[in-house]
Amino acid sequence: MKNIIPLDILEKLSFKKDKPVLGYKSDDKFKDINSETVRENIFKIAKQLKSYSLNKTDKIGILLPNCPEWVYIDLASQLIGAIPVPIYYLSNITYVEYVIHHSDMKMLFISNKDFLNCIIPKLHYFPKLQNIICLNIDIDSKNIEIVKTFN
Secondary structure, X not given: OOOHHHHHHHHHHOOXXXXXXXXXXXXXXXXXXXXXXXXXXXXXXXXXXXXOOOOOOOEEEEEOOOOHHHHHHHHHHHHOOOEEEEOOOOOOHHHHHHHHHHHOOOXXXXXXXXXXXXXXXXXXXXXXXXXXXXXXOOOOHHHEEEEEEOO
């Protein structure tokens, strides 16, 4: 089965490249992100995800607040055939650990150092988790940074 939803969204984003499609608040001001930038960021993240040799149906956890990066990662995951596993950002650590373990996710995107500090000492409980990627939430998606890679 093809990834119809992300492809359909990407196709629609290609029509009006300068039209704002996402927004975020920064310094008490709302800023727009145009469709071309959204599309570029989705493809950029999909390419990065592929570089980790993720297979179709591998799970990718998304533990982020409401932000444009959440959308980029979700659609990029689907674009490469992986399965995004959203985790509500205000969940407690026990629930987060439960989802990581029971979903068998291979990769986790986070932006909260507190969650990272709780997860790192318990890595032996998550045998499938190979990568944790910490985002410093800023609108520019170039800020994706590998915190630790596990083999």
